[in-house]
Every structure is written in structure tokens, then in C-alpha cells.
Amino acid sequence: MASIDAVSLTVLLGAVLVLAGILSSLIAMRFGAPLLFIFLIIGIAAGEQGIGGIKFNDVSTAYAVGIVALALILFDGGLRTRMTTFRSVLGPAGLLATIGVLITATIVMPVASYMLGLGWIESLLIGAVIASTDAAAVFFLLHAGGLRLRPRVGATLEVESSTNDPFAIFLTIMLVEILVKGGGGTASWLKVAGELSIEFVLGGVIGVVGGRLIVWVLNRLDLPQGLHAPFVATGALVVFGVTDLLHGSGYLAAYAAGLVVGNRPTRAHNTVITFMDAVTWLAQIVMFVILGLLVWPGRLPETLLASAVIAVTLMFVARPAAVFLCLQPFRFSWREKVFVSWVGLRGAVGIFLASIPLLVSMPKATIYFDVAFVVVLVSLLVQGWSLTFAANRLGVSLPRIDTAPRRVELDLPGQLEQELVGYAVTPNSLFRRQGLIPSWAKLMLVVRDERVHSVEEAGPIREQDYVYFLAPPEKAQALDRFFVNAPAPASPDSRLLGDFYVPGDATLAALAEIYGVDVPSDERNMTLADFFASQIDHPVENDRVHLGSIELIADRVTDGRVITVGLDLVDPEAKEGELTRAQRVNKAVDDVLRQLGFKH
Structure with missing residues (x-):
């Protein structure tokens, strides 16, 4: 009975921690606090040296949870990226996600060596662990801050943060192998370069093939209602696992599979998006809280000064140098480059990578973990809270007139080309003020005074009506702009296309x-x-x-x-x-x- 009670207590404590993480998101949204910071603090507070007193030092479990969470987060990132957006910034984002990571790690290396007394390869490992930006932190803070960035700037940040993890993970694992097995000569680095190329090619190919297989199953097999979304999430993990077993980049494969699935017509598209949104939120919460449990606050002061110096170097030297060098061939203004540099947010990936030396019991393994943790906290507190201010001062944000309206989407069984999209009609929306609506959206139903009317029965649309359109699923989100409840400009230019630019x-x-x-x-x-x-x-x-x-x-x-x-x-x-x-x-x-x- 004691063992059963212990299991029940573990389940209870885990559920309470996750529940606390979910509720804490309200605080983060209200005050603009970096969400990752909140989750980590909950984990620390619940840990052995916190008020919770939970003893947790199972690095293997934390690593396994981190792998699953990152695979789902990257798949979801690909799922939400439009192919046109991806192609338009593939050059700058690709350079930042590869060469940029290497430049960042290299610049951090001498500072880490001097401050921590480590060898060059060990110091490069410190740089590799903290070199990549965190997709979850970037997405959340951009959205929570209410920012609408210039299209190319926003797209570059999103694609870079979603694609730089595979390179950072590979570089970290290769450096750990060199330190554990010995080596580091020219032959070893040539081997690393060769394996890196193979991993990226395998990851990309298997990811595209796996994404197409997921689409094929969704559209050809008559899965029971409600199983489409779980199938997609599980399929993403299968793609990741197969690629990893074949020594390819599983993380790149997960992102590529999401990119394929998100840009092809599929059944239950909106159900899948909603489900993945919930799954990735849960994955982030669990991963962040577990990583917080691994932290020993009493040990942090030993490397606090060195960690702070490394964090400052990263934010003000390494990241800007990488951004300015990688974006030099492209037509970015200096203001845009400065902003992209400042959005080099570090997050769970850095702490997760720092757990790898702990997992393989490397000498001085706790140093990597403690440094990464402090760097992540400094990045989130300093860069995270100043993101909106920086965007406004640098002039890279566009006016955001209001938040997106609530959209209802209903799949229509038997076909993939159209769905029903519904909105409430507000007095200051473009649809109400000017009658603007794209030709591909056909008005089908009007709900008024709790009764359903056909278009002919309803007559002229009124305020507080609910209107339902037939529209292609991939264009449904574009209708939001027509139903934002925003006042008309004080002096609109009658020759412009409404409010469109x-x-x-x-x-x-x-x-x-x-x-x-x-x-x-x-x-x-x-x-x-x-x-x-x-x-x-x-x-x-x-x-x-x-x-x-x-x-x-x-x-x-x-x-x-x-x-x-x-x-x-x-x-x-x-x-x-x-x-x-x-x-x-x-x-x-x-x-x-x-x-x-x-x-x-």
C-alpha cells in the first residue's frame, strides 16, 4: 500500500505543479512576464531547496521529457509557418540558424575560458549550449507584447528560432563526445562537419517524407472522429524517432514534417491546430518545471559572476556580431539588425542541452548547467521584458489597432477545400463599416437574436449579428482583419485600399x-x-x-x-x-x- 500511496502522491504533486504552471500563464499574460521564467521559478520553488521540498535529480527523465517536448514544439512551429514566409526568409534565417550559432558560440568561448578556467573545447561547449534562440520564448513574448513586426523581421525571427535548435543540439552532442572520448584534432573536426551534413540531409528528407505520409493518412483513411489530432502529434514523434535512429537530425525532421502538414489541405485541420496548441503548451510547462526542479539555488553563487559576464557578452557582443555578419548580404536596415540581435532570447533549449553533460557524468558537469540557467534567466528578464520597448524605439513594429477577433471554424466532412468560418459583427469592423470581404469568402448563414437565418432571410447585416462564411481553410485566418473592432482612422486616405498595406x-x-x-x-x-x-x-x-x-x-x-x-x-x-x-x-x-x- 505504501508504494501505491507514493505513486498517487507523485501523480498529485505532478498535477499540482502543471496546474500551477497553467494558472501562472495568466500572470505572465497580464504583466508581460516571460512565461518560461514563471515556469522555472515554480520548478525551483517546488524543488528540494524550495518550499516544496521535492527531491528530484533524475536527469534521464528530464532529458527524455525534453526530447519529446522539443520535438512537439518544433513540429508545431513548422505547422504554423506558411511556406511563402519560409521561402522569403530562408536565406537570412538559415544563416542565423547555422553560421550564426557557430559565431555566437565561438565568441563566447574565450570569455568562458577566462572566467571559469576551462579548456577551449569545454568553453566552446558552454557557448554551444547557450547559442540558440528559444522558439517558445520568442513566439510567446512577441504575441504577449502585442507586437506586429515588419513582415520580414517577424518572419526571420520565427523561422530562425524554429530552425536553429538542430544545429545547436548537434554541436553540443559532438563536443560532448569529443570531451568524453578524447580527440579534438583536425580529423575529429572534419568528421564532425561530415556527420553534421549527413544529419541535416537525412533530417530534411525524412521530415518531408514523413509529413507527406501524415497528410496521406489523414486524407485517405477514415479515422474515428477525435483521433485525427492525436494521430498527427504521435506521427510527429514517430518521424522524430525514426530520423534519430537513422542518425539524422530528428529536430529538423520534426520541423520539416510540420511545415509539410501545415501547408497542405488536410481533414480536421483546425482541430489539429487547436490540439497541437494545447499539447505544446503542456509540453513547455512540464519541461520547464522539471528543469526548474533540477536547479540547486545554493550552488548558483559559485559561478554567478562568471555566468553574468557570459550573459552580458552573449547579449551585447556575441549575438549582435552574429546577426550583423549573417544579415550583411541581405537588405536589412541597421535598426532591424539591432532588433533581431536583441530578440536573441535564450530558453529551455539551453538548459536542456546543459543537462547532457550531467546525463553522461562529465567532469564539471554542474558548471554547464548552472551557467546555462543563469544566462537564460538574465536573457528572459532583461531582453524579454524590454522587447516591446525596443521594437517601438527602433521603429520595427507596425501599429496594432486591436487584438484579433474570436473566430469559429467548422470542418465540413466529405471535402477538404472549404470550411465554415464565423465571426461576431462589431460596429467598428471593416466588414461593418465598408462592406469589404474577399471574393473567396461566401456568406452562408446569419445568426440574429438566437435564430439562424439564410442570407436572403437576414437582409442587411446588423451589429451583433453572427456571420458564417464558406472559405478555404488556409485562408480562414486572413478574414480576422475584416472583423477587428477598431475605430476608423482619423483622416483616412480615400485612395488607399481601406486599411491595407x-x-x-x-x-x-x-x-x-x-x-x-x-x-x-x-x-x-x-x-x-x-x-x-x-x-x-x-x-x-x-x-x-x-x-x-x-x-x-x-x-x-x-x-x-x-x-x-x-x-x-x-x-x-x-x-x-x-x-x-x-x-x-x-x-x-x-x-x-x-x-x-x-x-x-
Whole structure:
């Protein structure tokens, strides 16, 4: 009976800790506190040296939980990344996720060696452990802070934080192997480079194949209702496990599989998204709390000064150097580079990687763990809480008029192309004020006074109605902007497309594809910002240039470069009243937002 009671007590304590983590998210959202910091503090408080007094030193269990959690988090990151977004920032994000991690670890190395008295490879291991940015921390703080970043900046940060973990994990494991088995000569490093290449190729290939298999099963097999989402989550872990057994990068495979599944039409798409959202939240909470339980606060002062110096070096030297070097070939302004440098948030991945030396019982293993823990806390407290301030001061955020409206999505069995999407009609929404709605969204039902009406029965839409549209699943989220309850601008420009803008780094080819305008082949890859610069020496706000039948209006200009562009589609030869404003934008407006990388 005693053993049964012990198991029951363990389950109870674990459930209470997870429940505390879930409820603490309300505090984090209310005060903008870094969520990871809250979870770690709960774990520390519950630990052997905290008020909970729980004795936990099972590094193997923590490592296993971390593997599962990271695989699910990376899969979910891929699931939510649009392929167009991924392709548009693959160059800068890819360099940051690989070369950037190596540069960061290398710069940290001499500082760690001097402050901790470690050898060069041991010091490089310190750098590798803390070199990658944390996707969970980046996503949460950007969303909790209410930030709407310039499209390319936001996309670069999201893709980099989702893809740099595989490189950091591989580098850490290779350095641990060299330290445990000996070596470190030229032959060893050449072997590391060769194995790294193989791991990345295997991870990418198996991830894509695994993602397609998941899509095939979802769409071809008639799974019982409610099992689609668990199947996808389990499939992600299978892809990770198979890749890892074949000595590929399981983490890269998980992200690639999510990217494939998220960009293909599937059954129960919205159910899968909702389920994965809950699963990744739970995975983060469990992982962070367990890592917090492993921390011994009484041991931290031994390396506190060295850890603080390493954290400052990381934030103010190593990360900025990596960002400025990796983004040099791309057209990022210095303000954007500074902001990307500041969003080098460290999180659970660093602490998780620091547990590997503990797992293999390396000498001085506790040093890696303690340093990583302090660096993560400093990063979250200093960078995490100042994220919104930095974005506003550097001018890389766009105005956010309001939070997204509550959206209801209903799958329609028997087909994959359409779903029902519902919203409440608010007085200050674009749909209510101007009647704007994309052509691919067809109004089907109106709920008024707790009764369901057809479109014909309902007549004109009123405030407080609930409207349901038939729309493609991949475009459903784009409808949110039409139902945000935001006041109309004080002095709107009647020649702009309502409240819609596109980023200056959108290409002429993208506009040509959508609107059918002719663009010379040698200018198709030119961005709108570069096109403005070629037409006007020093563009300022409200400058206008023509591109075929489209008039481009410089909306926001920073340091002489056009950042956001308004579009005017009015045909100068059209008769007054021939086309309504809603008709002019009806067909193309959301395709512009989606294909040109607009984030809302």
C-alpha cells in the first residue's frame, strides 16, 4: 500500500505543479512576464531547496521529457509557418540558424575560458549550449507584447528560432563526445562537419517524407472522429524517432514534417491546430518545471559572476556580431539588425542541452548547467521584458489597432477545400463599416437574436449579428482583419485600399502575378522599396509611382527607404461609380496580404 500511496502522491504533486504552471500563464499574460521564467521559478520553488521540498535529480527523465517536448514544439512551429514566409526568409534565417550559432558560440568561448578556467573545447561547449534562440520564448513574448513586426523581421525571427535548435543540439552532442572520448584534432573536426551534413540531409528528407505520409493518412483513411489530432502529434514523434535512429537530425525532421502538414489541405485541420496548441503548451510547462526542479539555488553563487559576464557578452557582443555578419548580404536596415540581435532570447533549449553533460557524468558537469540557467534567466528578464520597448524605439513594429477577433471554424466532412468560418459583427469592423470581404469568402448563414437565418432571410447585416462564411481553410485566418473592432482612422486616405498595406520588401513579381501587370524580366525580383528608389532619388511619405495600372503610395519611410506601401487600383479611365470600392478590392486584397508576407 505504501508504494501505491507514493505513486498517487507523485501523480498529485505532478498535477499540482502543471496546474500551477497553467494558472501562472495568466500572470505572465497580464504583466508581460516571460512565461518560461514563471515556469522555472515554480520548478525551483517546488524543488528540494524550495518550499516544496521535492527531491528530484533524475536527469534521464528530464532529458527524455525534453526530447519529446522539443520535438512537439518544433513540429508545431513548422505547422504554423506558411511556406511563402519560409521561402522569403530562408536565406537570412538559415544563416542565423547555422553560421550564426557557430559565431555566437565561438565568441563566447574565450570569455568562458577566462572566467571559469576551462579548456577551449569545454568553453566552446558552454557557448554551444547557450547559442540558440528559444522558439517558445520568442513566439510567446512577441504575441504577449502585442507586437506586429515588419513582415520580414517577424518572419526571420520565427523561422530562425524554429530552425536553429538542430544545429545547436548537434554541436553540443559532438563536443560532448569529443570531451568524453578524447580527440579534438583536425580529423575529429572534419568528421564532425561530415556527420553534421549527413544529419541535416537525412533530417530534411525524412521530415518531408514523413509529413507527406501524415497528410496521406489523414486524407485517405477514415479515422474515428477525435483521433485525427492525436494521430498527427504521435506521427510527429514517430518521424522524430525514426530520423534519430537513422542518425539524422530528428529536430529538423520534426520541423520539416510540420511545415509539410501545415501547408497542405488536410481533414480536421483546425482541430489539429487547436490540439497541437494545447499539447505544446503542456509540453513547455512540464519541461520547464522539471528543469526548474533540477536547479540547486545554493550552488548558483559559485559561478554567478562568471555566468553574468557570459550573459552580458552573449547579449551585447556575441549575438549582435552574429546577426550583423549573417544579415550583411541581405537588405536589412541597421535598426532591424539591432532588433533581431536583441530578440536573441535564450530558453529551455539551453538548459536542456546543459543537462547532457550531467546525463553522461562529465567532469564539471554542474558548471554547464548552472551557467546555462543563469544566462537564460538574465536573457528572459532583461531582453524579454524590454522587447516591446525596443521594437517601438527602433521603429520595427507596425501599429496594432486591436487584438484579433474570436473566430469559429467548422470542418465540413466529405471535402477538404472549404470550411465554415464565423465571426461576431462589431460596429467598428471593416466588414461593418465598408462592406469589404474577399471574393473567396461566401456568406452562408446569419445568426440574429438566437435564430439562424439564410442570407436572403437576414437582409442587411446588423451589429451583433453572427456571420458564417464558406472559405478555404488556409485562408480562414486572413478574414480576422475584416472583423477587428477598431475605430476608423482619423483622416483616412480615400485612395488607399481601406486599411491595407504591403511591405516594402515585397517583389514586383508578386504584384505582377496577382494583378497581371507587365514587369520587365530584369526587374521582377526588385522589391517595392528598390523600385521607389529607382524612380525617386529621396522618397518621402505619400510619394507615388506607377506600376502599370497600379499606383504605389509610400506610406512609411525610414532613413530614405520605403518600409510600407499603400496600393491604389483605381483605373483612371473608369467612369465614376463604375466600380465600387468593395468590388475593386474584393478579389485580390487577401492574396496580397498572404503572398506578400503581410503579418497581422
